[in-house]
Amino acid sequence: MKNKYSKLKIFAAILGLVLIQISCSDDFLDIAPKATVSGDQLNTPENIEGMVTAAYAELGNDHYTAPNSLWPYADITSGDAYKGGDGTGDLQEFNWQELFQINIPGNPLLDTKWYRLYVGISRCNEALRRINAISEADYPNKTMRIAEMHFLRGHHYFILKTMFKNIPWIDETVVGEDVAKVSNVALKDQELWDKIAAEFQDGVNNLPESQADLGRPNKYTAAAYLAKVKLYQAYEQDETNGVTSVNTTKLNEVITLVDQVINSGKYNLFSDFGYNFLWDKDKSGTESVFAIQRSIDDGTPKGRLDWGNALNYPMNPEYGCCGFHNASQNLVNSFKTDGSKGLPLFDTFNNSNAVEGDDFSNNTFDVRLDHTVAIPGHPYKYDPNFIYQKGWVRAINTYGHFMSMKEVQHYQCACFSKVPPFMASSKNTDIIRFADVLLWKAEALIELGRQNEALPIINQIRERAINSKAMLKDNTGAPTSNYFMDVYKPGVNCTWDQSFARNALRWERRLELAMEGIRFFDLVRWGIAAEYLNTYFEQEKLVRQYLKDGKFTKNKHEYFPIPQKQIDFSNGLYKQNYGW
Secondary structure, eight states: OOOOOOOOOHHHHHHHHHOTTOOOSOGGGGSOOTTOOOTGGGOSHHHHHHHHHHHHHGGGOOOTTSOTTOHHHHTTTTTSEEEESSSTTTTHHHHHHHHTSSOOTTOHHHHHHHHHHHHHHHHHHHHHHHHHTSOTTTOTTHHHHHHHHHHHHHHHHHHHHHHHSSOOOOOTTOOGGGGGGOOTTSSOHHHHHHHHHHHHHHHHHHSOSOOSSTTSOOHHHHHHHHHHHHHHHHEEEOTTSOEEEEOHHHHHHHHHHHHHHHHTTOOOOOSSGGGGGOGGGTTTOSOEEEEEOOBSSSSSSSOBOOGGGTTOSOSSTTSOOOOEEEEOHHHHHHTEEOTTTOSBOTTTTTSSOOOSTTHHHHSEEOTTHHHHEEOTTSEETTEEEEEOOGGGOSOHHHHOSOEEOTTOOOTTSTTEEEETTEEEEOOOEEEEEHHHHHHHHHHHHHHTTOHHHHHHHHHHHHHHHHTOOTTOBOTTSOBSSOBOOOOOOBTTTBOOOHHHHHHHHHHHHHHHHTTSSOHHHHHHHHTOHHHHHHHHHHHHTTTOGGGGGOOOOTTTTTSOOOOHHHHHHTTTOSOOOTTO
16 A cells, blocks of 8 residues: 555644644624633533543554554564565655665654654643643543643653753644744753653652553553663763663662552562453553553444554455565564573574475574564464465565564454454553563663673563463474473573673563564663664575665664654754754
8 A cells, every 4th residue: 555644734733733822913803703602611620531531542552554453663674574565665755764765854753753843742732731621520531630640741752852852842832823933952861751750750649559541641651651761861971872871870860750659569570471462451450551542442433443543454354454574584584482581582583584384493583573573474463273374465576474473463353453454452551561661661670780690680571571471382283393491400500690691681671572563662772773683684685685775874873853744833943953
């Protein structure tokens, strides 16, 4: 499918987004028309609750051109995935992002993502203005709803910050013509992080420990997101995007916050890694710390489906379209393990390619491979009678025959719906999993030189993976691949010093969170993106020729460019990111 998505002109869109409060000097415009309500009349508990709901709704208003799952911004840009689809010209804007070659500021899909995130912020701001205008006596939920809106706004700003770095901070106090006066460089890097951190700190202070509605954040959801902000903030960058230091105070704050989440007793790892990626486990488990709530058969024409992943299904009759988000050969190889130790092959994993057939019985693998990657001849979505085939791939000569498994659902799932020519499901979209939270603490401990305290955390994640084989069987009951894993045993299968522990942690994050829209942001945070990705391009172009044009430019490509339309709209007030 070619990109036929057309959006509103940016000027009109931004007017609708942030200039809601603009006033006019003409007297007749100040007269409230009949059969309408004034702004003040909207400040009732019922109407405010509706505005809060609208702010939540924006989380699920994603589209395949600007998905909230973030796979085009963090998977295909990280070496874990190829864009996929019907060749490089199909949604070519994502191909520009993947290769870092023509990733021009004029990329319309980056502008779309920016715009949609600020729509979410605008809804939070409008709700906050209304909430602030009503008394707690009239609106008993006031303090809690304010904290919820800060949480949602913080979420949108976190994504903007990790994608674009230099962004305008527009809150509920900025209205009318003042919106156009806010520069994207008014706040320095750490000042922006402090602003985002304050959004979640309000949630820690004012949200309840539990919420009746699953989609609403609680005190510990906010603590988890605050820990994530502090971890990113700890890797201090200069103006050229280089990591200059790691702030130990922030790392200690990460540990304290994660401990609050752990000690709450609200969250735990699923017994099986694969349960994270099944719709019927959405409501029964405790691994999801924060997720976008989806629905089907909810009285609306199509439900609140996962449109952001609508392109990521195979091309077989049971599905039909569109073959995007293909696992890279490099990622598949990274799941190989040392046949004697059961640990990752840190230095030699990519010496040979595991492609198909006996490659997956002659080598040994991390169990998470078949939960993550669709492989020819292997069961698809845990159905031993539904076998993934090469013919299900759309552009096999360009992208190979692997696909992503996590975000798709079985065609017989009650959550699955065909919305021709696409398909989607009502599987919730996890933003933060408890496994991710645990690994933040492990990372902070390692960077503080306390790697021995991180060891049991990483081993806990690995132990769960080791015990996640039950669903990975063929129709004879045999394992899908040749799995052999072990935990880290200092003095037995490894030397657990800080350098080794750091490598183990970073590898663990890749295998645990692969294809979940996270990896690129990890590479940038650690300050290793340029070296890592240019090595990837040099190696991977030997199996995927289109990657020969890929090149990551240090001090430039760590962040996407500020969309040119946004700079134009600001009349040049917005400044372009360094290197662009």
